[in-house]
Amino acid sequence: MAASSAGVAAAPRAPGARLAEVARRALGADGARLHEDATALAGDVLLRAAAEGALVVDDAAADSRTAAAPEVLEGAVGAVLAVPLRLDGALLGALAVHGAGPREWSEDDRQVLEDLAAALVAQHQRGDLVDELAASRLRLGLAVGTAGVGAFDLDVRTGVLEWDDRLIDLFGYDPLSFGRRIEDFVARLHPDDRQRVEDAMAEAITTVGGYDEQYRIVLPGGEVRWITARGHVVAEDGVAARLLGAAYDTTDATHAEAGIRRVLESMSAAFYSLDRDWRFTYVNGEAERLLGRRREELLDGVVWELFPATVGSAFDEHYRGVVASGEPTVFEAYYPAPLDRWYEVRVWPDGGGLSVYFLDVTERRAAEERRALVAARADLLARVSTELAATGDPEAAVARLAQLVVPTLADWSVVTLVRDDGRLEDVGSWHADEEARPLVARYAASRLRALDASTSYVHQALESTRPVRIPEPAHASIAALMRPEEEAHRLVGELAPQQATVFPLVARGRTLGVITLFRGADRARATADDLATARQLAERAGVGLDNARLHRQQVRLAEELQRSLLSAPPTPDHLEIAVRYLPAAEAARVGGDWYDAFLQRTGDTVVVIGDVVGHDTAAAAAMGQMRGLLRGIAFHGGESPSLVLAGLDAAMEGLGLDTTATAVVARVEQSPELEAEGLMRLRWSNAGHPPPFLVDPQGDVHQLLARRTDLLLGVLPERGRTEGEAVVERGSTVLLYTDGLVERRDQSLQQGLALLRQVLADLVDLPLEDLLDELLLRLLPADRADDVALLALRLECGARPVPVGGA
Structure with a gap:
């Protein structure tokens, strides 16, 4: 509570200074004044307000009844409490604090x-206001204001001690056994507290000051109780007369507080309290340990002075923030040497100060x-693996x-990578500091030519296939092996690596390159875990590079196999033939789809489109066997398409070729009579394959059904095969294709066939090679999942080709 003073304004028979002192003590004031003359505040205002019952002003400057009073304007008075003094209904004055x-x-x-x-009114009525009445009224006020509080009045001149009933009972007396002497009080004091309490009372009396003590008393049955007493010495004529107070x-x-202290002392967390002046008021044992100071050094010390590194730190910010906001907070902060520790801190406001709980x-x-x-x-390892795989x-x-x-x-x-011809090439560099990256790039571009191949750490790692740690400081060790005139010699000094390690990129016994890791002087040394991770990373990179090498070899072999399986078509003078093949698997570049075109011994042209089940090299191998069998059967026998497919089915069964496939075999025939009319006959047989399309010279598109x-090849060889026949005009185009062109997950076969018919109608006027390219562009998605083979014929009447073999 704010400090208060008390004053009295009354009729000429005002009671005097003692009542002012009693009022000051009763309401916790630190000083008292007697207003014998009616001033603006102590007289007129109070009397007018008191006439209405009472004056309660919590903020005098903000209240219109008191704001203009001189004492308020001067800042001497900030709050007022006044009550009237009435006798038989007449207003005598007012009592105010x-x-x-x-x-x-x-x-x-x-x-x-x-x-x-x-x-005061009662004493005024009797005309005899004495100290005893003031003291008794004080005891009454204190007892009323604080439940369970007893009042005392010690006459320091005579030693007479007056206690109220509450205090007599509290000290284990009754009205008959209590002798009203100071000795009765001293007799109940605990022996260990007696001298301290007597000294405190003597000090209060000597200085005419306050008295505030906590002590133990021993009751007649031996029970020990804790008592808190507060009072003040009243002087008469400048000499101590009475010690008035309450207990x-x-x-x-006290026991609860002691329990709390025991808990605080026994807990593993550190705890301390700061008052509003930032002084330590309590420190538990764990706080002593974590703060590195004894309790005696900390208590009553200012936190900013004892721990100067807190000034301007997170501690400073949060502590002051809690005081300003009144809201608790939690934060983590680092305190530098000599503590050199991280702390989790919980702070909450406590009576103007702070309570702080913290953990290391x-x-x-x-x-x-x-x-x-x-x-x-x-x-990092996962990202490297993902990037290498993707x-x-x-x-x-x-x-x-x-x-x-x-x-x-x-x-x-x-x-650094080792090229196929044995050359070294720095292919990548990077620096954490963006401004330093150009320096690193220039260093990487020039360092290999500056190094001596017989002694450099890069070559040591390549030859040993083990990591090589460069002696520290790394920049000096590296520069020592470089020719001074080279730019890299200067750049390594500017980059100034303190540590460096060269890790070889090894896979399947081959060293395919190295990665060199550099650290500056301000970075911690690489740990064993760091080196192990770098070694794993280098191994994965080596495997990725070797897989790329094997992939290139596989691609070359696949391309050679593809060329051997899918030969170029013949060029008879009455036909234009164009072909395309796109594998689904880029890794293999071969699959089960195939096309073929050749001349029979009769001179007729045979074209084939087929699809072996599967999309890998196994399917490609089966396709190669079937293609060879079909070619031999068709050429040697000169048979019709249906008989060619029947013969292939029988050969597959007899030779144990365990696979299934779809295929269309078509033969272009031209007799003299048809040639004279500008016509050709197309004969075909279909073994479960999507039907070919025919586009006539007028641009109409037809399916060849x-x-x-018939059934797929390799299912029921004994079952006969059928064939279709059509007479076509010169200028017609025939398209054979595999299902990869028209069927995929998001599109059914029927939808694909309808789209192909529409696109063919749009493209029929294009040259044959361009027509196939445009078909692939318009109909195939980028992420196709199947092989695609195309074969197109454009029929032109002309001289019959010379039969192969002269049949």
Whole structure:
């Protein structure tokens, strides 16, 4: 509560200074004044307000009734509480207390003041206001204001001690056994507290000051109780006359506080309290340990002075923030040497100061950092594997390693590859500092020619296939092996790596390159885990590079196989033939789809489109066998398409070719009579394959359908095969294709056939080669999942080709 003073304004028979002192004590004031003359505040205002019942002003400057008073304007008075002095209905005056600043007057405050006013009126009525009545009214006010509080009045001149009933009972007396002497009080004091309490009372009397003590008493049965007593010495004529005050039992609260202290002392968390001046008021044992100072050094010391590194830190920000907002907070902060620790701090406001609970979380933070590093390393390895697997250019992915490893494993890095001719080439570099990246790029572009191949650390790693750690400082060790006139010699000095390690990229016994990791002087040394991660990364990169090498070999072999299986079509003078093949699997570049075109011994042209079940090299191998069998059967026998397919079915069964396939075999025939009319005969047989399309010279599109579509090859060889026949005009176009052109997951076969018919009608006027290219462009998605083979014929009447073999 704010400090207050008390004053009295009354009729000429005003009671005097003693009642002012009693009122000051009753309401917790620190000083008293007697207004014998009616001033603006102590007289007219109070009397007018008191006439209405009472004056309660919590903020005098903000209240219109008091704001203009001189004392308020001067800042001497901030709050006022006044009650009337009435006798037989007549207004005698007013009794008032006021504080130096605003304060909230309670109902108890008002009741105490009214009790004192009643006492004053009674004494005024008798005309004899004595100290005894003031003291008794004080005891009454204190007892009313505080439940369970007893009042005392010690005459320091005579030693007579007056206690109220509550205090007599509290000390284990009754009215008969209590002798009303100071000795009765001293007799109950605990021996260990007696001298301290007597000294405190003597000090209060000597200085005419306040008295505030907590002590133990021993009751007749031996029970020990804790008592808190507060009072003030009243002087008469400048000499101490009485010690007036109150006392109450605090045993339960003391035991509870002691329990709290025991808990605070026994808990593993550190705890301390700061007052509003930032001084330590309590420190438990764990706080002593974590703060590295004894309790005696900390208590009553200012936190900013004892721990200067807190000034301007997170501690400073949060502590002051809690005081300003009144809201608790939690934060983590680092305190530098000599503590050199991380703390988790919980702060809450406490009576104008702070209570602070904190834990040393340095090890937890270190563990979290270790886990983060482990996760970062695992993520790095996963990213490297993903990029190597996803890219169509593993060398480009390996070159990106220089960027991926920074900053998890290094401040900067350079990736070097061994080319097929044995040359070394730096293919990638990166630096964590964007401004330094151009320097690193220039260094990577010039360092290999500056190195001596017989001694460089890069060549040592390539030859040994083991990581090579460069002696520190790395920049000096590297520069020592470079020709001074080279730019790289100067650049390595500017980049100034303190640590460097060269990791070979090895796979299947081959060293395909190296990655060099560099760290600056301000970075911690690479740990065993860092080196192990870099080694795993280099191994994965090596495998990725070797897979790329094997892939290139496989592609070359596949291309050679493809060329051998899908030969160029013949060029008879009455036909134009165009072909296309697109594999589904880029890795293999071969599959089960095939086309073929050749001349029979009769001179007729045979064209074939087929699809072996499967999309891999096994399907391609089966396709190669079937293609060869079909060619031989068709050429040697000169038979019709249906007989060719029947013969192929029988050969597959007899030779144990365990596969199934679809196919269309078509033969273009031209007799002299048909040639004279500008016509040709097309004969075909279909073994479960999508039907060919015919586009006539007028642009009409037709499907080439027989009476039925026969079973796939390799299902029921004994079942006969049928064939269809059509006479076509010169200028007609025939398209044979595999199902990859018209069927996929998001499109049914019927939808695909309808779309193909429409596109063919749009493209029929194009040259045959362009027509096939445009078909593939319009009908195939980028992510096709099936092989596609196309064969197109454009019929032109002319001289008959010479039969192969002269039949």
